[in-house]
Amino acid sequence: MGQLLRIVILLFGLWVVLRIVRKALSHRRSEASPLPPPADMLRCDYCGVFVPRDEAIEAHGKHYCNSQHANADPSGK
Numbered sequence: 652m653g654q655l656l657r658i659v660i661l662l663f664g665l666w667v668v669l670r671i672v673r674k675a676l677s678h679r680r681s682e683a684s685p686l687p688p689p690a691d692m693l694r695c696d697y698c699g700v701f702v703p704r705d706e707a708i709e710a711h712g713k714h715y716c717n718s719q720h721a722n723a724d725p726s727g728k
């Protein structure tokens with residue numbers, strides 16, 4: 652009977668330790684994953700609208716929100 656009680660206490664202790672470890676790990680994981688960096692935005696040199704870098708049109712060494720503005724900008728020609 653005494654041995655059974657020891658096993659139960661041991662299992663309970665193990666369960667408590669596992670809970671603490673899991674909690675610590677999940678806490679560390681939430682700290683280690685920061686918010687994604689903000690999208691790299693570029694300003695249209697014609698109208699001043701901000702567009703993501705991968706959507707911006709590059710012309711004459713400047714950036715535009717669309718091809719119409721790239722063609723319409725008199726300072727770019």
Ligand SMILES: [Zn+2]
Pocket residue numbers: 695696697698699700715716717720
């Ligand atoms: Zn524009």
